[in-house]
Amino acid sequence: MNEFLADLNYWVTIFLLVGGLYIITAHGNMVKKLVGLAIFQSSVYLLFISPGKILGGTAPIIAPGFDVYSNPLPHVLILTAIVVGVATIALGLAIVVRIHEAYGTIEDDEVHDLEAD
Amino acid sequence: MVVTVIGIIRAHNLFAVVMLGGIYSFLMATVLVVLDAVDVAMTEAAVGAGMSTVLLLAVLHLTRTREAPLRHAPVIPLLICLLTGGALVYGTLDLPPFGQPDNPQNLHVAPYYLENSIEETKSPNVVTAVLASYRGFDTLGEVAVIFSAGIGVLILLSRRRRREMVVEDEGRSRK
Structure with a gap:
């Protein structure tokens, strides 16, 4: 049972990653694609943070009375990743706004049709 | 979280998609x-749930809030995702067991x-120490x-404002 729960962590991560990938590839709406990208990114956060957890440990803030701390390194890397992710999404949304002005739509297929005409 | 993601995949109202996000x-x-x-949790709550939601809502205000239905069955994307x-x-x-202190990733630096x-x-706070000092670069x-x-967003959005001004000027000169 314990082993199953340990792997469940990774499986949820994988489901989120695949779900994000599916939204990015299958859906044509660009805002939805960006939400999918955000989900994809945050599944990677989970993938990094969950191996750093140590059972019985506590948050890596040194305090008397605690000896076991979780691994602080992934936390640092993911803090950077979150902020970079938001920067990516902000840039993507700016591009979506420009596309909406140029073509009057935010659907992949419709932009394609307008280009073909 | 799994349920929320399924909801996001199925929802066609972009407003609902952003709220579920x-x-x-x-x-x-x-x-x-x-x-x-x-x-990380604090940053995710402030930046992920706060800022990105506000940005997405702003974009929905500028564009539209309905998603067009899919034109063809998403067979190839589904196949790629399953693979x-x-x-x-x-x-x-092959990954090491969860939460053990002697896993390789917990024995490095x-x-x-x-x-x-x-x-x-x-x-x-060790996270602060590593972020600002050991890994300051x-x-x-x-x-x-x-x-x-930020510069990219400014360039993309300011070009549009300039063009709007040009259009306004043209309108004025026609009158």
């Missing part, structure tokens, strides 16, 4: 607290940080990324 971010922050990553998922599940079989950061940086790079993204 916010819920998803808060759930993610809760999970991160459980995994002892309090700093990726299968490969990843196969990969998890992390013990050094935990033992020495309070003497070398005087900060009780990472943070410098992060700031560079945010800076360039």
Whole structure:
């Protein structure tokens, strides 16, 4: 049972990653694609943070009375990743706004049709 | 979180998609607290659930809030996703067990940080010490990324304002 729960962590991560990938590839709406990208990114956060957890440990803030701390390194890397992710999404949304002005739509297929005409 | 993602996949109202995205971010922050990553959880709640939701809502205000239905059955994307998922599940079989202190990733530089950061940086929060001191160059790079993204957004959106002004000027001269 314990082993199953340990792997469940990774499986949820994988489901989120695949779900994000599916939204990015299958859906044509660009805002939805960006939400999918955000989900994809945050599944990677989970993938990094969950191996750093140590059972019985506590948050890596040194305090008397605690000896076991979780691994602080992934936390640092993911803090950077979150902020970079938001920067990516902000840039993507700016591009979506420009596309909406140029073509009057935010659907992949419709932009394609307008280009073909 | 799984349910929220399924909801996001199925919802066609983009407003609902954005709201579910916010819920998803808060759930993610809760999970991160459980995994002892309090700093990351705070950042995720503030930046992921707060800022991105506001940005997405702003874009929905500028564009439209309905998604067009899919034109063809998403067979190829589904196939790609299943293949990726299968490969990843196969990969998890070789990963070390969850939460053990003697896993390889917990024996690298992390013990050094935990033992020495309070003497070398005087900060009780190890994450802050590593972020600002040991890996300060990472943070410098992060700031560079945010800076360039900000400039990119400004360039993309200011061109439009300039063109609007040109159009207004033309309208005025026609009158």
